[in-house]
Amino acid sequence: MPKMLTKYSALLVITLIAGCATNKPDQGGVAELVAKAHLPVKSLTAEQQAKYSAALTLLKSGDLSGAELSFKELSLLLPDASGVFANLGVIAEAQNDEPSAIEYYNKSLSLNPSNVVALNNLGAIHTRAGHFKEASKLYLTAFKNKPDNTSVLLNLAVLNELYLHDLNSAVKYYELYQARLASPDEIIAARISDLGRRAD
Amino acid sequence: MLFANKLIASRKYKLLAPLRAVACICFASAVAFSATLEAAPKPKFLFDISGNESTIGDIKPAFIDFGSDPVPTIPIKEIIRRYKQLFDSTDDPVIRIDALWRLNALEQKFGSEKEISAKDEQLLYKRAVESYEALIAMPSPPYPLEQLLYQAAKAYDLTGAQEKSIQSLERLVKRFPKSDLAAEAWFRIGEFQFSNAQYALADQSYQQTAKRGSSTRFYDKALFMSGWARFKADDKDQALESFSQVLDVAYEQDKSLEKLSRLEQETVDDSMRAMSMIFSYADDPLQTARMLHRYEKKPYIHHLYGHLSGFYLEQERYEDSASVNRSFIDLFPNSEWAPVFAARNIETYKQAQFSSKLIAEKRAFVSRYAGKDSKVSGFSVEAKEKLIPYLREYLDDLSHLDYLSAQSEKNREKQIALYQNAAEYYETYAELIPGDKESGVKLFLAGESYFNANNYAAAVPVYLKSAYQHPAHKKSRDAAYGAILSFRNTSEGLALAQLLKESTTGGSDSRRVEATNRGLQQELKLSLKFAETFPEDSQTPALLANAANLQYQSGAYLAATESAGRIVANKRSQPSLKKTAYLLMANAYYEQQKFVLAEENFKLLMPLLVANDAELRGNVLAKLSASIYKQAEAAAAAGNWEQAVDTYIRLTHETPNSEYKVNALYDASAELLKHQQWQRAIPLMVEFKQEFPNHRLTNEISDKLVIAYLESGNGLFAADALLTLANEQQGTEKARKALYQSAELFQESGRQDQAAMLFKRYQNEYPKPVGYAIEAAKKLSDYYAQNANVKAQQEWLQKIIEIDRSAKDERSDRTLFLAAEASLWFAEDDKQQFDRIKLTQPLKASMAKKRQALTTTVDAYQRTAAYGVAEFRTQAAYRLAEIYGQLSKDLLGSAVPAGLDELQQEQYTILLEEQAYPFEEKSIELHEINIKNTRDGIYDKWVQKSYAELARIFPARYSRKVSVIDYAENAY
Structure with a gap:
């Protein structure tokens, strides 16, 4: 694994750990959503x-x-x-x-609170509105519940890249996204490379 | 005929035993004889023949019952004739005497049927005398010798042989001193001696009779005659003694000595007359008194005095008569007869026409029996009642006399005394004779007298009694009113008047009269009683007015309203009194906090005020206003704010000049504002300001007026009001705020020009505080921007920048914002100028201009960004990026100079690209800097535009889209 990726993976782990360690509910209902993330699933007739x-x-x-x-x-x-x-x-x-x-x-x-569709799409709305922190929380909750969801990964990558200006996190999520694809996306690869240069 | 009557009067007739048989026989014959004439009568004679009688004398005597048996049917005349016949026919002295006794008996019983004449009677008794002497001479007379002597004396008397008769009686009393007949015998002897003027002897004889005791029927007569005998014998003291004994006897029978039989009465009268005569012989009243003194223990002593007094009066010896009366009174002051003597004195003097003495006696009588020290305490009820007629008459006379005398008396001191006397007499009359129909009027006159004597304290109770404690009379009303007038002249009444005067004129001790003041209570009692009793009287309204006033003065407001109400209801009340009544009622209700009623009465009072009541009118209006105001206050306190407001407003209409108007307007406004009734409050506050521009509350009203205008959506009015306030209080902080707010309101209301003018004025007058000054400048810059007055706008924008720059401690985010905004305007303006410069040939020259413009513009934007205000910073950054980008484009798009070949053109283009590329790089750099603002949460229009521009310039790096999940596969 490239050094950058290792660093990013470590960052991801740290982020995840930090996310798990954060129990304090914040306003806007996100914390509540997180708290309810592990409710049992019902079935239909x-x-x-x-x-x-x-x-x-x-x-x-x-x-x-x-x-x-x-x-x-x-x-x-x-x-x-x-x-x-x-x-x-x-x-x-x-x-x-x-x-x-x-x-x-x-x-x-x-x-x-674990509904990925709601988390992701609501996060997208917030992104467009410029509510980047709120979007980040939603995406991260979705990622926590569905770490392999490509929409979530992609949105996290873009968010970090363009709006949070956290290039390292952006690389991480692009790489995770890339890993989830059936086949690598060249555009994504190019972004990862560009970000890598800029982040250094 | 000393014995004649006595014989007739004698009913007891003793029949001697030896004669009874003869009598029986005679009578039997008579009966038998008469029986042949008529049917056999019922036996009248009872015989008791036992059969053992040997001689007639043995026959027990029979007796004739003359009782209830009817008179034999034999005519009396016949019987008498028979007895007479018997008397004449017999020589037997016994029979003759017996027959004589029978005759006497019949005559005594049937005296009206005498059959013998007086002459025959004389003859009869002559012959009887012989018989009597014959019997007396007998050694053993058949009858008791005392009887024979007595009868002989009677016979002698009947025959006119008085001396013989007396001799016989003397023999009787000598032989039989204890005989029952001795009393009479002595009496007859005394009579004989009296008639022969042998008074001393007669007295002795009478005394002999009297010695036999009061059981004899000659006792009182003997005493009577003894008295006369002694009188005749000039032994007056003893005569008095005898006469007094006669009275003693009569007194035993009748203590009044006025209800005796005719004969006895005459005896008593004669006795007293004799005694009076004897008393009158005294040389002086003292001697008379001494003589009378001897009998003062006698229960009939008053008769003696009275008789003597009358005796003198008959002789017109008036003083003597009066003296006797006075003596009795002096000696027996507590006797129930004393008043009679006193009255007699009065009658005496009346008869004698001694006026002054008459009056003096009347006064003495009244004093003695009706005065304070009257002597009647021990009198019986009857005796007291007997006094009444006298007292009535004398009191009436004396009171009337003194009253009239007083009226004509010139000497005041004497006049007072006379009135006082009259008063006391009138009063005494009424007291002694309370049920008398004249008592009421008398008391009134007593009151009048006391009043005239200036004895007001005494007049009052007397008047009151006359007016109210007696049945209604013609002077009842005058008495009632007199009581009031009298009271007002008493010390209490005068003190009360003085007190009232001080309380109304604010004197040295100006206080209300205390309700407990006795004078007050009395005045009220008198006045109200009068009004109650004489409601139709012409004085009643005035008295009620006075009473109401007193009640008010003493704080008895409820009572005052009642009294005043009666004045109003009284048909006789004059308008002036009604005025007083309404005034009192209104004020009393006010004091009782019954403000509705107070108002009502003040209004009723108003029409009654006359032209010269100006001051009163003012006071009334003030009070009326206060009453209305108090009602409003009460309504407000009770939570009825609507009613309170209406009442306050009513006050302002009904009493527009009242001092309460300002309070009413203020309070009404406050209530309306409190309940957000802005539209209703506004006219009141406007009125307040107009009428009271200098009132201490006017400023507050002005503030409230503004609020009301604002709340009711009347911004323009509020603006005007604020402007007015600002003008009125120019230079003050309040004025500053008002001016600013006024400008704002004008602005909000669309009056931009006026608003601008005010903002400009504000700028000039109030450079501080900076916050408002800069806002005003801002508004002016906007105003001029709207009006496309760029120059003016620039001036105010510059002003904004200047204000912020020099704000020092007052610099704030707002001033920075406004200054940044103003700075941005200038930067934008510079950019426009930059944009207008076209790159033309020769490029160098135009480029120089462009660079110059660039520098100016960049500086301007940098100045804007230097304020640190986010939204202007991002705009400035974007503009800067835009400028550089535009410059790059302009360079690349500038025209190629003419005359260049292809290679030169290509080289020219490469050179342009080399010139333009740095600008593009700069533009990208600036955009990238701008988008970094998202780290601070800033994602405004300009940041977004930077993103968009970067996405256009550098799509590989900046063109990104969010990924949306298209559907939720699972329901849960």
């Missing part, structure tokens, strides 16, 4: 699963209104299903209704 799958299909197909209707029905049927609300958040974002998206993502996180 067949019928419920069928409905969910159907709604998901609509979403994937781009039928936003249909998917929205279905997931809203599911929200009544499964008022504690974080995935339902996360999907509603995705739909709202796609409809450029950012306030609703935020609300849905927060609702999803209140039900399951």
Whole structure:
């Protein structure tokens, strides 16, 4: 492993350790989300699963209104299903209704603070809004729960690179992202190299 | 005919035993005879014949019952005739005497049916006398000798042989001194002797009779005659003694000596008359008194005195009569008869027409029996009642006399004494005769008399009794009023008047009259009682007014309102009194904190005020206003703020000139403001300011007015108000704030020009504090910017920079901000000028200009960035980056000089690139510096623009997108 990577890995470990050592909840609901990260997972009935799958299909197909209707029905049927609300958040974002998206993502996180979709996408919203610290917390929570999620890794890398100006962390996350790809991305590789030079 | 009547009067008739048989027979014959004439009568005679009688004399006597048995049907005349016949026909002295006795008995019983004439009677008794002498001469008369002597004496008397008769009686008393007949015998002897003027002997004889005791029927007569005998014998003392004994006897029968039988009464009267005569013979009253003195223990002594007094009066010896009366009074002052004598004296003098003595006696009578030391305490009820008529008359006379005399008396001292006398007499009359129908009027006159005598203290109770303790009379009202007038002249009344005068004029001890003041209580009692009893009287309203005033003065407000209310209700009350009443009621209600009623009455009072009541009118209005104000206060205290406000406002309308108006306006405003009733509060505060511009509360009102305007959305009015305040208090901190706020409000209300003017004025007048000054400058710069007055805008922007620069301790984030903003404007302006410079040929020259402009602009932006204000710093940084970038572009885009060949052009271009590249590098550098602001949390427009520009210039490094997860695979 290149020296830089080793250094970054150490940094990652330190960061992780630091993140784990931090028990103090901070404001804005993130701490609460972290505290609820390890809640037990529920299961659906067949019928419920069928409905969910159907709604998901609509979403994937781009039928936003249909998917929205279905997931809203599911929200009544499964008022504690974080995935339902996360999907509603995705739909709202796609409809450029950012306030609703935020609300849905927060609702999803209140039900399951580990919901990666909500964590990541809400983190993206904060990034765009310039709330970099808030975005960082969300991404890191998602990373903690799903360390192999490429969206999360990529967003962490970009955040550190452009907005937090922590080039070393940016390298780390780019490398983790690169490692998760089926095949290395040349653009990512170039970034990693550029950052490596600048960080020195 | 000494015995005639006595014989008739005698009912006891002893029948001697030996005669009884004869009588029986005679009578039996008579009966038998008469029986043949009529049906056999019931036997009248009871015989007791046992059969053992040997002679007629043995026959036990029968007796005739003349009792309840009816008179035999034989005519009396016949019987008498028979007896007479018997008397005439017999020579037997015994029978004759018996028959005579029978005749006497019949005559005694049926005296009205005498059958014999006086002449025949005389003859009859002559013959009887012979029989009597015959019987007397007998050695053993058939009858008791004393009887025979007695009867003989009677017979002699009937025949006119008085001396014989007396001799017979003398023989009787000598032989039978203890006989029952001796008393009469002696009496007859005394009568004979008296008639023969043998008074001493007669007295002795009478005394002999009297010695036999009071059981004899001649006792009192003997005493009576003894008295006369002694009188005749000139033994007056003894005569008095006898007469007094007669009175003693009569007194036993009737203690009044006025209800005796006619004969007895005459005896008593004669006795007293005789005694009076004897008393009158005294040489002087002293001697008379001594004689009377002997009988002072006698229970009828008053009769003696009275008779003597009357005796003198008959003789018109008035003084003597009065002297006797006085003597009795002096000797027996406690006797119930004393008043009678006193009254007699009065009658005596009346009869004698001795006016002065008459009056003196009346006074003495009244003094003695109705005065303070009257002698009637031991009198019986009857005796006291007997005095009443006298006292009534005398008191009436004396009181009237003294009263009239007083009226005409010139000497005041004497006049007073007369009035005093009259008063006491009137009063005494009423006291002694309380039920008398005149008592009420008498008491009134007593009051009048006391009043005229200046004895006011005595007049009051007397008047009161007359007015209220007697049935209503024609002077009741005058008495009631007199009591009041009298009281006012007493020491208490005068003291009260003085006290009232001091309290109303603020004298040396100006206090209200104490309710416990006795004078006050009395005045009230009198006045109110009058008003209650004589509600229709013309004086009643004035008295009620006075009473109400007193009650008010003493703090008895409730009572004062009641009294005053009665004045108002009284139809006779004049407007002036009603005025007083309303004034009192209003003030009394005010004192009782019954402000509604106080107001009501003040308003009722107002129409009654006249032209010269100016001062009073002012006071009333002030009080009226105060009443309304107090109502409002009370409503506010009770939480009824709406009512309080309405009342305050009402006050300002109804009493616009009142001193309470300022309070009312203020308090109403305060209440409205407290309850956020801005629109309602505003006109009140405006009015306050207009009417009271110099009041100590005006400033506060001004402040509140501003608040009200602001809260009610009347910014312009608030602005005006603030401006006014600023003008009024120019130079003060408050004025400074007001001026600034006014400018702001004008600005908010769209009055930009006016606002600018005020901000400018503010700038000039108040350079400190820096915070406001710089803001004002800012507003002015904005104003001029809006009005496209660049020059003026620049001046104020420069002013802003200058203010911040010289702020020293007052420099703040805000001043820095404004200064940075102003600086940025200048930098932007420099940039615009930089942008306007085009790179033209010859490039060198234009480039020099461009460089110059660049330097100016860069300096300007750097100055802006130096303030450290984030948002301007990022803008400055971006602009700087932009400038350099633009310069690089301009260089690269500048025209190639003409006349160059291709190679030269290529070389020219390479040279331009070499010139331009540093600028581009600089631009990138500046952008990169700008985006570093994200470390401090700054991600404003300019940072974002730097990011965008970097992303454009250096996409490999700066063009990035966030990655969004498209869906949540799992529900949970």
